Amino acid sequence: MFQINVGKLCNQTCKHCHVDAGPHRKEIMTRETAELCMAGLRQTLIPTVDITGGAPELNPNFRWLVEQSRELGRHVIDRCNLTVLLLPSQSGTIEFLARHQVEVICSLPYFLAEQTDAQRGGGVFEQSIDALKRLNALGYGQPGSGLLLNLVYNPVGAFLPPAQHAVEADFKRELGRRHGIEFNSLYTITNMPISRFLEFLLRSGNYERYMEKLANAYNPAAAAGVMCRDTISIGWDGALYDCDFNQMLELPVASGMHVRDFRPELLAERRIVTGEHCYGCTAGSGSSCSGTTAGLR
Amino acid sequence: MAGYYHQDDLAHFADVGRNAPELWKKFSEWYAAVFAEGALSEREKSLIALAVAHTVQCPYCIDAYTQSCLEKGSNLEQMTEALHVASAIRGGASLVHGVQMRNSAAKVSM
Numbered sequence: 001m002f003q004i005n006v007g008k009l010c011n012q013t014c015k016h017c018h019v020d021a022g023p024h025r026k027e028i029m030t031r032e033t034a035e036l037c038m039a040g041l042r043q044t045l046i047p048t049v050d051i052t053g054g055a056p057e058l059n060p061n062f063r064w065l066v067e068q069s070r071e072l073g074r075h076v077i078d079r080c081n082l083t084v085l086l087l088p089s090q091s092g093t094i095e096f097l098a099r100h101q102v103e104v105i106c107s108l109p110y111f112l113a114e115q116t117d118a119q120r121g122g123g124v125f126e127q128s129i130d131a132l133k134r135l136n137a138l139g140y141g142q143p144g145s146g147l148l149l150n151l152v153y154n155p156v157g158a159f160l161p162p163a164q165h166a167v168e169a170d171f172k173r174e175l176g177r178r179h180g181i182e183f184n185s186l187y188t189i190t191n192m193p194i195s196r197f198l199e200f201l202l203r204s205g206n207y208e209r210y211m212e213k214l215a216n217a218y219n220p221a222a223a224a225g226v227m228c229r230d231t232i233s234i235g236w237d238g239a240l241y242d243c244d245f246n247q248m249l250e251l252p253v254a255s256g257m258h259v260r261d262f263r264p265e266l267l268a269e270r271r272i273v274t275g276e277h278c279y280g281c282t283a284g285s286g287s288s289c290s291g292t293t294a295g296l297r
Numbered sequence: 298m299a300g301y302y303h304q305d306d307l308a309h310f311a312d313v314g315r316n317a318p319e320l321w322k323k324f325s326e327w328y329a330a331v332f333a334e335g336a337l338s339e340r341e342k343s344l345i346a347l348a349v350a351h352t353v354q355c356p357y358c359i360d361a362y363t364q365s366c367l368e369k370g371s372n373l374e375q376m377t378e379a380l381h382v383a384s385a386i387r388g389g390a391s392l393v394h395g396v397q398m399r400n401s402a403a404k405v406s407m
Contacts, residue, residue: 115372155367166340166373170370212308 001231003050003289004037004076005027005244006059008236011084014107014120016154017166018194021054029236033259034061037234038068040262045089048230050289052079052244057093070100079289080106083124098138103148105289111174115156132181141183151186154292158206160217160284161188163239164292180276187291192212192245192280214279225293228272234259242272244289250273251295307357340369346374348383 008025010017027191029037041049049069049243056062056079065185067078106128110116113125125235132149135141142148151171155161168186193211201207223296233241238259241247249287252274255266286293312365314321332342343365366376 110372112372112374157367157369159364164338164366168337169372 001048001050001229001289002037002041002044003231003233003237003244003246004034004065005052005233006034006054006056006062006065006291009053009058010054010079010081011058011087012121012124013060014081015200016119016156016197018190018192018197018245019054020195020248024027025054027059028059029237029238031064033236033238034065035079036238036259036262037065040234040264041069041072042129042257043262044264045073046232048075048077050077050079052227052289055064055081057084057090059096063096066100068100075103076100077103077105077190080104081098081120082106082108082116082128083132085134086127086197092264093262094134094258098140098147101146103150104135104140105150105152107152107154108132108171109156111171111178118244119156129179129181132175133179136180142179149183151183153186153188155156155193156202158191158210161190164285166187166228171189171210181226185291187289188285189289189291190280190283191212192277194245194248194277197278211276211279214283217283218279219282219286219294222292223282223285224296225286225288226278226281227288227290228281228294231289245280246273246275249275251275255294300357304360310357311314338369340366340371343369344375344379348379350379351385352382352387 005019007028008019008021009023009028010019010021011023012027015270021290029143049065051062051065053059066076066078084090096102100188107120108116108128109119116128117123122159126188127291133294135149138147139145148207153161153167153171157161161167164186169186171186171256172183175183193201193207193214198207201210228246231243232253233244235241235247239247240257240259241251246252253267254271257263257267281287281293284294309327311321331349332346334340337345343362346358347362347366350362363376
């Protein structure tokens, strides 16, 4: 996967955010860096471009990156917070995403407002439901449409996520019954002890217990499927990382390579930079940008 | 204020097995089998365990199964209903003995 973090600007300030993203952030990928990303992508046969942030749609080069990636025949993922789609400045974004068959992966920590708003801010649940209905109306999440709509579940607190298949079944039943919303799949992602979630762990006195929980839940099968093994993560400034979490911890790839010097053959052989936070991806059934990892390899 | 119960002690539960290792082994295996997915889901079993924990008022179990219920995808609405189920049974068990009270009173009363 070719994952591009286009910046830390976001219209939300979620409590678990490992990016520490928000409306006050100024780190935004420039057009020059975006062009370097596409030049790097052209050197590879990587099938998927995963655009994340912040709220990637707020980057002025977002649509250009989508168009360029699609022209190269790559599948594109938009990591979407849903509420951004309702901003007046984002009028037409849903239609744009559908036109380019962009896969939308969006966060919804629970099918009830209390938990969702506790993590993502007051009123976010209601706006998220509105956005999901608009996506459904254009065919997203509908069987046979080819427009993939996947949800991401993050625990709203210092505990591990439930079994992915079980919580996916809950969400399909409850979102369908309560709101008439359909989606394709749900991914569970473990909260990483980084940035705002780390601050929460320390502030609430949960840090040691949570880290112990992650370490005790180490699963070698999950470790075999971690996303850093087939992902390159590009920062807003063009620096390369093994994953988005390393990016936020300012741990670049071992060689220190920048996207302007992109050498896929060297990256394919690289030693991945690890740290204690990696226990988040190897706990239980494993965690990645595409959900659980145990049994995938 | 210090008390008899300490949250960190839960992590030392297995120490109880040191002086009777065979019994601990049997208990552990049985316990794991009880909570495995079966006719009831793991979540349903965690909710039952949480309810029973309140009935026997075990702070270790309340802590452990609160976490377990959340990690099995449950929420405070479900967990609170489970607590009420436990409370209703406990309250009802007291109340139904009132029949015995009434029988006893009837026997000696004119």
